[in-house]
Amino acid sequence: MLFNSLDFLIFFLSVFVVYWTIPCRARWIILLICSYFFYAYWNPLYVFLLFASTLIDYIFGLYFTSSNNSWKQRVGLIVSLSLNLGMLFSFKYYNFFADGINVLFTGLFNHKVVPNFSILLPVGISFYTFQSISYAIDVYKKQIPAERNLGKFALYLSFFPQLVAGPIERAKDLLPQINTANKTLSYDLFKSGLKYVLWGLFMKVVVADNLATLVDSKFELLSSRTGGEMLFAMILFTFQLYCDFNGYSRMAVGLAKLLGYDLLINFNYPFVSSSFTEFWRKWHISLSRWFRDYIYHPLGGSKKNLGITIRNTAIVFIVSGLWHGATINFLLWGVMCGVLMIIEILIKNYFLQHIYLPARLKFLGIPFVFSLFVLTLVPFRSNDLNDSLLIFEKIADCSFNELYFWFADNRFSPGLLGLYILIFIEIWFGLKLNSSWNIKNRISESAFYTVIFFMILLLGKDTGSQFIYFQF
Template sequence: MLFNSLHFLVFFPLVVGLYFALPPRWRNPLLLIASYYFYMSWRAIYALLLLATTVLDYYSGYRMSQLPTKAARRPWLGLSLASNLGTLFVFKYFNFFRDSVLQLAEALHLPHTAGPALGLLLPVGVSFYTFQSVGYIIDVYQGRLEAERSFGRFALFVAFFPQLVAGPIERGGHMLPQFRREHTFDYQRIVSGLRLMAWGLFKKVVVADRLALLVNPVFNSPRQHPEGPLLVLATLAFTFQIYGDFSGYTDMARGAARVLGFEFNLNFRQPYLSASVPEFWRRWHISLSSWFRDYVYIPLGGSRVGPARAYANLLAVFLISGLWHGANWTFLAWGGLHGLCLVLSTWARPAREQLAQLTGLAAHPRLRRAGGVLLTFGLVAYAWIFFRANSFGDAMFISQHLLSGWGNLGGRGTATLLLEFSQHYRPELAVAALGVGLMLWLEYFGRVRSLQTWVSTQTAAVRWAGYAGLTILILYLGVFNSTSFIYFQF
């Protein structure tokens, strides 16, 4: 079930109405049933996989809570990790590693036999709910969190429908106490949640899905569009498409949870205003980057070890992060690029400070930051090529042709191509420009820190005019063909 579908438009108000109509003791069971229905509406059989993960991790956490030492708890941690990561490997990575080993054997002229590929469909959201459950298990093992005694509450923590399929990846210490509290009907909170959902829907159907109409023809057939200006246009369009798509989903998830009385952690904080790649990852997909920091980077030694080891840890974490996003060399390359940028940024920090002092930029922090924002945006946009490309070969082709054709921009060939492209996609270009402009103005360049705070301080007439305007934009300019969210594939 998609947030931008008619199915959800019927499902969500029904769940909210029943939730507040029922006595408090029946509300969590209702949410659990609704969450499994939400998941089963995609493919019912994979709800058994979700249930198996829940049962195993609940029991592992419960048993660990009865054991006094980490050594005694370690077998249960190992069982949980082996089960969760093994499930991910079978469903998501087996065929990728199989094909990679075969290709390596052929390249080295080694004898090999090709075992059968697994014809398994990747369960929606498996990477998200698996990481959420693994985080809970590690917290219990480390003693940072008491094991949840109620199976129903733990099952709801794993399967809660607003963030089940694409996050944010929540922590047990943040969400489990919320499932223990009684949530009353609060008009202001519900209005705030609905506003957030509407804004997320706008970013999805007006911004992201319109931009997709420009991005897909170029990235799906890059060799038919080898001109640099067109490739740059498509790359920039995807840069804002993925932000509108993923942050739009997160806004809708946070808004839906808020209507019901729950609060998720912030997952995006103006990432394209970052002045460095490390800062970008403190602002983009915050729940995932903090998960890797706490459960992978720090256990590897983090920055407490020597510089060479710390750099290796950074690179390893981002290669794993790339692989988490998808079983393809393009995602490994994307993660590797970001890891390399972080390593270089950390290594070159003293030299950058010295250069800023020598050039006088240290006395102009705004100018220095503006340069950092432009450089970081360019690096991030370039890396998105590998994220979006259908193959590593396509990504390299696009990279190699980004600078081609610019010298002949005034010539007949390139100019004619751009004119034909813009005429063919004129509605999409106009709507996308309007949507991106409105999104940037409100979220990035507006004079208010919080869009929600700003809206709540306006008069009723201004608020309702804004609601009406946003509704008209969504209805008349949105793409309503139940386009899936990009991160559903992970």
């Protein structure tokens, strides 16, 4: 069930009405049932997988609390991590590694040694596995108490607005909200939730889905495209990806608000970043924080010497690449992002330390960071490594034939129209560094959202296309 489908609208309206009419004590039960129904709607069998993941960390959470023996606790943590990562590996990475091993052995012994399985990737497995790992580690480190109610813990992992594509919530943020029974739906909360949903839907169905049509048309018959066309297609893809994922995240935040929950804002105007450090603080925030807290800092972070910092950065970005998908392309994407980040660290350490750069000149870095990020997305979007190399080759050619005519034909296409509005709004709010919607005037606020509503109605793609991040 996709957020941009009528099925979901009917589902959510029913949940909303039932949720706010039943007694407070029973609300989490309704949410749990609905969350499992939401997941089962996609594939009923994989509900067992979600439950297994829940059960593992619920048991280990209690175990960490009850046991005082630190050695046993450590073994418990290793077992918990192994089970969680084992499930993720089996469904997401098995074939990737099997292919790698087979390539190696086919060269040596001329036959495959590891069988491949055609397994359907459980939607959202990377998200809820990371969420469940963070819970286990936090309980192990005594940062939070273990949740004793299995149902409430199950809701923490399966809360439907953020189940399939995040934000990856921490137990310390979400579990207390689940345990707070007396929630009330205020008019302001309702309005704020609705705004998030509306703006997220606009980003998804007007901008992302319409840009997808333009981008996909350029990725068909790739060999006959010019470098200019591919460069422009990649710029559009960058916005498509941003709007697709940020649209989903905003809808998730809005839907949760309508149910009285606060979720993490996943994007904070990332394209208004003058450095990669700043960019990764603003792009997919919940995942960046996860990597920071559970990989980067435990490895030593940037507190030790420069070599360790570079090593840790490289590890985080390689893992991040693989997290996105078990393909060489995602690995390459991670490596490229890591290399850019390391170059930035080196520049900061060796050059910028001795040069004073006025804050007002920092905006010069914005187009630089954006352009390089666009290039890193080439392997992210391409079907395979050959296509990635072909696109890089074409972009390097710098032949801009046909680009002008293509742009002239499409400059008022729905995707680009939506993008103009989006860029205007993003720059408006981004430059003010203000992530909240503070349109003071009631009339202009109502007019703004009415325009957005009709843009969705008139320009929105109504084919119910999937969100890009669902595949991860």
